Amino acid sequence: MEDTKMNTMRLTERAVDNNEIKMRARGVDVFYGDTHAIKSVDVDIEDNTVTAFIGPSGCGKSTFLRCLNRMNDTIDVARVDGQITLDGEDIYDKRVDPVQLRAKVGMVFQKPNPFPKSIYDNVAYGPRIHGLAQTKAELDEIVEKSLRRAALWDEAKDRLDQPGTGLSGGQQQRLCIARAVATSPEVLLMDEPCSALDPIATAQVEELIDELRARFSVVIVTHSMQQAARVSQKTAFFHLGELVEFDETTKIFTNPEDQRTESYITGRIG
């Protein structure tokens, strides 16, 4: 009975949004012990769109980002309430395997964190554990395609057997992006992916984000309002755990509705 009701609800939702909404969060609260880090957040993450999360330090951007692929499950004191769906399916349903979920909703972290393995093995890791290739040739193809998508193929193709940790910082971050895209995710979460990079590597990663949007939905946490303005189409402004305003990026940066958003983008809070 429960299931039937849920399925009817899902079908209705799909018909209304015409599948353009990839992830939907409703009434999401996050607690770390007694700290109420995220307060009743509703947000829709659209397909083929870059969504930026901005806001002052400690406002909950990373916490909310981690809700989208259940990375908060790995933090003992964290508790997540509310509902988050991916293509209409509840990602917190007990039947959902978080490892499978994270292949669909990939993540790139602030500091490049390649595995202590070769460049090839870093990218092949996900496809191997998820059994995405039947033969070595198929795996080679996935590795090449992923490195190309991460704009790293030309620099890496002659050193695939060398350690990923031997690459420059910017290259390592593109390797981590290649690793994340190798499992053909539908959503890519990026937590301040350029904060450890110089301006040239940052520009390369930003260009890449724009290209990735053609295939995935991208959600990026950034401290740089310039970066949010450059790479995103939608922007969410968080303050003290609340989602204050969520709109087209141009609207947020030129004509925000809320006084707190205005104060943040003009540098008065933050």
Ligand SMILES: Nc1ncnc2c1ncn2[C@@H]1O[C@H](COP(=O)(O)OP(=O)(O)OP(=O)(O)O)[C@@H](O)[C@H]1O
């Ligand atoms: N693992 C944790 N255990 C306990 N409290 C945490 C944990 N992670 C975050 N918090 C708390 O949750 C709140 C939100 O933190 P979060 O890191 O999500 O903010 P943020 O906006 O991403 O900050 P920043 O921009 O500084 O990275 C803060 O009060 C923080 O202290």
